[in-house]
Amino acid sequence: MTEDKNQVAQVDADHAKEEDQAKQEERLLKEKLRTWILNANKKLTPSELDFKTALIENRLISSLQVMDMILFLEQLKDGAINVENLKPGAFANIDTIYERFLRDTKDQNE
Amino acid sequence: MKRSSDLVPSTELGLIWKESGQSVLTGEMLRLFRNLDKLFLTWAEGWKAESYLFPPFISASELNRLDYFHSFPHLVTIPVVLPDNQIELEAFANRGLSQDGSLSLSTFEAPKVVLTPAACYHIYDALQSSVLNHTQYFTTCCVCHRREQEYLPLRRQWTFNMREIVCVGEEKDVIAFLSGFKELLVSFFSEFKLPVEFQSACDPFFNPKRNPKYLMQKLDPVKNEMIFGDLAIGSMNLHRNYFGSAFNISCQGKEAYSACVAFGLERWLHMLLAPEASKLREHLSESERKA
Numbered sequence: 185m186t187e188d189k190n191q192v193a194q195v196d197a198d199h200a201k202e203e204d205q206a207k208q209e210e211r212l213l214k215e216k217l218r219t220w221i222l223n224a225n226k227k228l229t230p231s232e233l234d235f236k237t238a239l240i241e242n243r244l245i246s247s248l249q250v251m252d253m254i255l256f257l258e259q260l261k262d263g264a265i266n267v268e269n270l271k272p273g274a275f276a277n278i279d280t281i282y283e284r285f286l287r288d289t290k291d292q293n294e
Numbered sequence: 295m296k297r298s299s300d301l302v303p304s305t306e307l308g309l310i311w312k313e314s315g316q317s318v319l320t321g322e323m324l325r326l327f328r329n330l331d332k333l334f335l336t337w338a339e340g341w342k343a344e345s346y347l348f349p350p351f352i353s354a355s356e357l358n359r360l361d362y363f364h365s366f367p368h369l370v371t372i373p374v375v376l377p378d379n380q381i382e383l384e385a386f387a388n389r390g391l392s393q394d395g396s397l398s399l400s401t402f403e404a405p406k407v408v409l410t411p412a413a414c415y416h417i418y419d420a421l422q423s424s425v426l427n428h429t430q431y432f433t434t435c436c437v438c439h440r441r442e443q444e445y446l447p448l449r450r451q452w453t454f455n456m457r458e459i460v461c462v463g464e465e466k467d468v469i470a471f472l473s474g475f476k477e478l479l480v481s482f483f484s485e486f487k488l489p490v491e492f493q494s495a496c497d498p499f500f501n502p503k504r505n506p507k508y509l510m511q512k513l514d515p516v517k518n519e520m521i522f523g524d525l526a527i528g529s530m531n532l533h534r535n536y537f538g539s540a541f542n543i544s545c546q547g548k549e550a551y552s553a554c555v556a557f558g559l560e561r562w563l564h565m566l567l568a569p570e571a572s573k574l575r576e577h578l579s580e581s582e583r584k585a
Binding site for chain 1: 507512514
């Protein structure tokens with residue numbers, strides 16, 4: 185019985201560790217996006233950009249920069265993005281970009 | 295619902311079709327055309343829109359500010375003239391028409407104008423470098439020219455009439471203009487029992503996948519079309535500060551925002567031929583009688 189409990193505890197610990205790693209990876213990717221945007225838009229200060237800042241609505245990235253960002257996302261995810269399948273809101277903010285394109289390795293935009 | 299294949303142009307109907315992609319209106323169709331435009335004008339008057347009548351040409355350099363020739367080269371129609379010299383003119387005069395009905399141009403002057411592709415461009419051009427104290431409203435009706443792969447009477451024409459109502463000024467007013475106009479239209483379509491739906495759409499860009507503006511329109515739809523059956527009879531467009539920036543128009547110290555509501559008159563005529571539009575047809579005839 186004690187052995188079973190130990191096994192369950194170990195599984196829980198492993199699971200928590202995986203979750204921590206996933207969260208760290210998510211944070212890292214979002215920070216990479218944030219840095220990319222700050223480099224692209226020099227008028228923007230770091231304090232003005234968080235993961236929920238409206239990018240398209242506030243025109244913080246231009247149409248040309250959207251194209252460049254797609255190339256950057258393709259590098260990050262190591263896969264192609266089909267622009268025909270782009271949906272409104274996909275580039276709303278850093279959180280939505282992560283959810284649509286980076287959460288899984290497969291193209292969620294399909 | 296009437297489809298293009300149902301529509302047989304005839305003098306009796308008041309519609310003569312030119313294979314070049316243009317229609318001639320007369321009789322009942324011309325009356326309906328005029329009454330429709332009066333209807334659109336009453337809507338424009340609701341915003342106290344200032345009327346303009348523009349010439350058929352628009353400067354290529356002004357359109358270039360909008361990157362038009364990169365985005366829509368497939369649509370553009372360019373008027374050309376012969377070089378102003380005796381030898382060339384005589385050569386042209388003596389050549390006459392080719393057997394297929396085309397003119398043979400060995401040379402022509404480099405064109406600096408194009409035939410208007412959309413009515414509202416003239417308005418931003420006219421407002422160029424303006425400093426507006428308050429939001430303003432404009433309206434114009436132009437013959438517009440867009441080359442297409444195929445043409446269908448009243449549905450898709452090389453030349454067609456477009457009535458636009460345009461708002462230029464502060465962001466809040468531009469947003470209110472579009473929402474107010476949408477309310478008006480929803481109520482109008484409902485009153486006349488017209489099955490018109492509003493749908494997001496993108497402009498018909500050349501090589502769309504390579505055009506950043508197309509991508510931006512997909513991500514942030516700014517065009518809302520009025521769809522009757524499978525036909526867009528008009529559209530509502532939010533340009534944000536795009537034209538304000540391109541034509542240096544400002545309002546209250548900021549780049550002006552703009553939006554337009556556009557109606558394709560021939561397409562509205564096509565809608566009027568459908569049984570569902572009988573109530574609107576009667577209304578337009580009644581209005582004419584009262585006038």
